[in-house]
Amino acid sequence: MMGWLNVGSLVLGLIAWILPVVSLMRYIQGGHKNWAAFSVMSVSACAISLYFQIVYNHHLVTIGDWSALMDTTGALVKVGAVLLIVTIVLNTATLVMYRDRKVK
Template sequence: MISSLNVASLVFGLIAWIVPVLNIARIEKLDYTRWMFSFMISFGSCAISLLIQIYYYYFLIKDGDITALIDTNGVVALAATILFMGTLLINIIFAIILTLYNRRTMR
């Protein structure tokens, strides 16, 4: 059960990073609703991934596995920080590229 939480968190984290990258690759086909949906999917996946990690800690505490909690604490905190900052950075880059593309095509 607990190991499947880590896999699910990883999958949602990858979704949070892959969605904006794919949209940068197909920027010509995006309209307002699609890129706004992309932002929501990306940040929503990041939030779900972090929420899963909170539940991972909850189950470790509930099972009394304090040793595993202590062993994984630093890595999970680092991974959560990298996930959030990476998602934010990729989406900012996506927004800048989208803005520049829209300005270029409007002229």
């Protein structure tokens, strides 16, 4: 059951990246509705994805699987940082592009 947290985290991480890309593609095609909703959903998916990893690490501590915890913590920190940074960059790019569009 707890293994699904990793799958859910991966899916939500991909959603966190796909939503701003879809929003940017809609900008290029001339659509500009709901871009803020896409950004909020993207950041929310990123936050939930990271929360799933925290819960999974808590589960490993609870069951005392120290070897799994020690093996995965380093990679988890790096991947979590990449997820967070890319999500912020994509959503910032979306914000900048749509902000400039409204000024015109």
